[in-house]
Amino acid sequence: MKKYAYGVDLGGTTVKIGLFETSGNLVKSWEIPTRKDNGGELIIGDIADSLGQGLGDEKISMEEVEGIGIGVPGPVLDESVVNKCANLGWGVVDVAKEMAELTGMENIKVGNDANVAALGEMWQGGGKGHKNVVMVTLGTGVGGGIIVGGKIVPGAFGAGGEIGHMQVNKAETMTCGCGKKGHLEQYASASGIVRRAQELLNESDRPSMLRDAQYISAKEVFDCAKKGDDMSLEIVEFVGEKLGTALALISCVVDPEVFVIGGGVSKAGQMLIDVIQKNFAKTAFHASAGAAFELAKLGNDAGMYGAVKMVL
Amino acid sequence: MKKYAYGVDLGGTTVKIGLFETSGNLVKSWEIPTRKDNGGELIIGDIADSLGQGLGDEKISMEEVEGIGIGVPGPVLDESVVNKCANLGWGVVDVAKEMAELTGMENIKVGNDANVAALGEMWQGGGKGHKNVVMVTLGTGVGGGIIVGGKIVPGAFGAGGEIGHMQVNKAETMTCGCGKKGHLEQYASASGIVRRAQELLNESDRPSMLRDAQYISAKEVFDCAKKGDDMSLEIVEFVGEKLGTALALISCVVDPEVFVIGGGVSKAGQMLIDVIQKNFAKTAFHASAGAAFELAKLGNDAGMYGAVKMVL
Structure with missing residues (x-):
């Protein structure tokens, strides 16, 4: 294994770039803006330029780089091709191929951002030491990533880990962003x-x-719940019930060692973990009931860490 | 790769043994009784003897055998150790190690029977040509097996694919065999x-x-439904709704290319497939909605096929 590798987290607003030692140590990281002009045609070139510049600044040659991992906000096929990415203006783009042409690097892997963040948390975050991890990201929406045997489960149609769209309430009348009803994302x-x-x-x-x-x-809501507000506690319980139920369902499928809870909502901390775990235990199949629950640890850096892990 | 390999399906009543060419061709298969005397202490020796005899009959030497795969009716850790198997009278048994000592074979892998059957159906049955397969076995109970990237997902606690214990009805008052309520197995x-x-x-x-x-x-029930009996049709719809809902949930986790439906109930054939698929489409996340549905094709031989596939 060579000494260095790149982890790139391509987001709708900025690109986070991490230069890592292949041992896992982050040498340095920086951001560049995501230029979405003309259907996002500048994005890959901008990243390639910035990768080259980063190496130049450190007096490292491309020959010392093991590979480049890239997380993108869309479905990815064959660790290479992004299939429609509205946030970037992309249609079908073979990211690995284009980046290989621009950098001369062969070992390039591309993954969905939520899945890649899960891999990062498995490697150096809340799931460290485990190989079977489910990451749950509670932000504006609810995302997820499934790691089995140390590898991302991307899914046949790029929908592996789309746990926000698990139906947890058949009686719901309001519509989820995806067009169907009663999905986890609508509650958690x-x-x-x-x-x-x-x-x-x-x-x-x-x-x-x-x-x-x-x-x-x-x-x-969480702050008021921590102060003992009755209505806020009821809401926290409601969220925990929906999440605990969904995670118990996931355990019947992939049976992870640990659930890692991240995203903005996870800043609520141990109170959130406790209410999820309590409700999980109520419905989980007995064999899986011992799964651990951890808070995510890498925050916004999880994507960079997971991206580089793909090529190591 | 050597020319031959063994696939063994160890059940509570009989052991099915298949001698395969490593190309996938079944040379011959036979059964021996599962002797459960004294906590099942005779079982592994009986199998080892029978494997040796099977080679002798065909004038094949153990040196020509690539490996031995074994499916067992219990949770399996590290493709080797069975952790409590009530049907066989076993506590903790390192099946791979004991079999290796008796046969001198190094390449021995052990898997849970439902998971192994799923692998068999992926390789030579209803899921042939696919690498991401979910097998659903509708028998006395409801079992399952998850195959991702051509490999079994055993789960951290041996509960991967325990889809019969997904909760699909929170309001249920009757108890599932596992002690909890509203599980898929109670309906399908x-x-x-x-x-x-x-x-x-x-x-x-x-x-x-x-x-x-x-x-x-x-x-x-299915026979009467096929003749147009209204109540039977209602029951079939009920079963399809529960199964379709559960499989849509599974798609949000591992997003398979194909669901393979097996077990005794699957003899109902296309009517069952149609009602599951219709209900799946109603709740599945749009990206996963194109998953295929196939009937299992290997019947009781799926375990043998999957077992041998583990060592190839």
């Missing part, structure tokens, strides 16, 4: 938590600290 | 289908061909 995302709070606030005059909040956010 | 197994029929027959005087049946079985 930051916006789902806010929606639940607004429903409870509107349906009665029941007192709650949330009524004094300037702005209802998922963070506000 | 042969016994679950019979239970549903009995509930409908008892709750009113509604006419049905099922009232003329000497004995209500899952087969009887």
Whole structure:
């Protein structure tokens, strides 16, 4: 194995680039803007230029680089081809091939950003020491990544780990962003938590600290719950019940050693872990009930770490 | 690769042994009884003896054998150790190690029988040509096996593919064999289908061909449904709804190319496939909605085929 490798986390606004030692040590990281002009045709060239510049600054030659891993916000086939990525303006783009042509590097692997972040957390984050990990990302939406035997499960149609779209409530009348109803994302995302709070606030005059909040956010709900606010505690329980139920279903499929909980909502910390784990234990199949629950540790760097891990 | 390999399907009553060419061709197969005396201590020796005899009969030497794969009816760790197998009387048994000592063979792999059958169906059965397969076995219970990238997903606690214990009905009051409630197995197994029929027959005087049946079985329900019996059609729809919903949930986790439906209930054929697929399409995430549905093709031989595939 050569001494260095690159991990690239390509997002809709910025590209995070990490130069790593192949031992896992992050040498340095930086960001460049994601230029989406003309259907995103500049993006891969911009990244290739920045990778070359990064090596130049450190007086490292491309011959010392083991490979380049890239996480992208869309479905990926064969660790190479991105199939429609609205956030970047892309249609079908063979990212690995284009990057190989620009850099002369052969070992290039591309993965979906949520899956790649899961791999990063397995390697150096909340799932460290494990090979069978399910990552749950609770942000604006709910994403996920499934790692089995140390490898990403991308899925046959690029939908591996799309756990936000598991139906957890058949009776739901509101529609998920994907067009169907009753999906986990509608309850356990930051916006789902806010929606639940607004429903409870509107349906009665029941007192709650949330009524004094300037702005209802998922963070506000957890903060008020920690202060003992009854309505906020009810919302936290509701979110935990939906998540615990969904994760128990996942255990019947891939039976992970550990669930790693990340994303903005996970800043609620141990209270969130506890309520998920309690509800998981209620419905999990007995053999899987011993799965561990950990908070994600790498934050926004998980994508860079997972990206580089793909090529090591 | 050597010319031959063994696939062994160790069941609670009989052991099925297949001598294969490593190309996939079954040379011959036979059965021996599973002797469960004294905590099943004779089983591995019996199999080793029979494997040796099978080679002798064909004038093949052990040096020409690539390996021995073994499917067992219990949870398996590290492709080697069975952890409690009530059907055989076993506690913790290192099957691969014991078999290696008795046969002098190094390449020995052990897998859970449902997972191994899934691998067999992927290799030579309903999932042939695919690497990402979910097998659903509808028998007395509901079992499953998850194949990702051509390999079994055993799970960290040996519960990979335990899809019969996915909770699909929170409101259920009856208890599943595992002690929890509302699991897929309670509705989609042969016994679950019979239970549903009995509930409908008892709750009113509604006419049905099922009232003329000497004995209500899952087969009887599908047979009457095919003749247009309204109540039987309702039961088939009920089963399809529960299965379709569960398989859509599975797609959000591992996103397979194909679901292979096997076990005794699958003898109902295309009617079963159609009702599962229709209900799957209703709730599946759009990216995964194109998954194929196939009937299992290897019947009781799937275990032998999958077992040998593990060592190839």
